[in-house]
Amino acid sequence: MPKHIRKKRYYNYNNKACKKYLRIDFNYECAYCMTHEAESIHGFKSFEIDHFKPRSKFPEDPYIDKYENLYYSCHICNGEKSDDWKGHLLDPCHDDIYGKHVSEEMNEKFKLIPVTDEGEDYVNILKLNQKTHRGIRKVRARYQQKINQKIKERKRLLENIKELSEFKQHELTEVLSVLAGLEDERKGPYFNLIDDIDQEYEKAFEETFNSVFDGENVYLEKVYSEYDLDYEININERSIKVFFRYEESLDFNNGVKQIRIPVEQAEEWKEFEIPVMILVFEKDKNKIYFNRFNIYIDSNPIKTNNMYTIKIEKEDELKSNLKKFKEII
Secondary structure, three states: OOOOOOOOOOOEOOOOOHHHHHHHHOOOEOOOOOOEHHHOOOHHHHEEEEEOOOOOOOOOOOOOOEHHHEEEEEHHHHHHHOOOOOOOOOOOOOOOHHHHHEEEEEOOOOOEEEOOHHHHHHHHHHOOOOHHHHHHHHHHHHHHHHHHHHHHHHHHHHHHHHHOOOOOHHHHHHHHHHHHHHHHHHOOOOOOOOOOOOHHHHHHHHHHHHHHOOOOOEEEEEEEEHHHEEEEEEEOOEEEEEEEEEEOOOOOEOOEEEEEEEHHHHHHHHOOOOOEEEEEEEOOOOEEEEEEHHHHHHHOOOEEOOEEEEEEEOOOEOOOOHHHHHHHO
16 A cells, blocks of 8 residues: 555645645655655755656646645655656555565665565665665664663563552652653654644634634634645534635735635535635734635636636624624534
């Protein structure tokens, strides 16, 4: 089974949020060598967006900048892969590379061992056995050994607990200390090392939203769902999907801000059993504007160039028009 199974999204290469979603969908790892951001000296700054099918080889391909062709890659693999394209490189999102084509075991020098011709090409093209990659795998293996030792120690202490007729204070302290430390470490060395490069505006949005509904039975949850639906609102035991758009400041033309949605994406939203709400956050003024997609699109089914235009009214600011918001959800 492929390591990376991505969600369906409509962001493309030129969208500023594209890298954020690639990070999430690829679990903060390089698609090719599996190096985690926290294993790289410069963290996420060492990671880039790679076109699996190179732009230089397929300049006329209308899908070349689409999300499905974009992979989260460390700068080493992106550089080694470059624009070399013979059409036979294994695809991390479609091929079971580690297991079927490349052994999950390593030799004593932490080199990967190909088990098929395709796997050998994959390792050689990306130069996955170069010194830098082997060094990362060495550190990772040592860390895993440390965790395995902790697990054995935990098992021993739990067995001792069963044999004790009553706890002695120092023994109890030892047990709790080791168990607590192990649980923290089993989260992985990466749990607290991921840089939240895209979180500032989301945090501001969440604080603004929650302040409007302070004391009410309304909950906003970040879900990063498919089809670019990042949030879900739970209100009075009902769920609402949220398409979230962020702007530093908004320019309203005659009291209207237009949001363009691809027809394909909108058609997916129509199939949902629960409604979709469009929320636009203006960070400069900490204001949220809304429009319920399902109601609007039913009364304004106009599309041009494979895009729907959704109008956001300036008067539909959440805090000042909360009554309408509650009515349409």
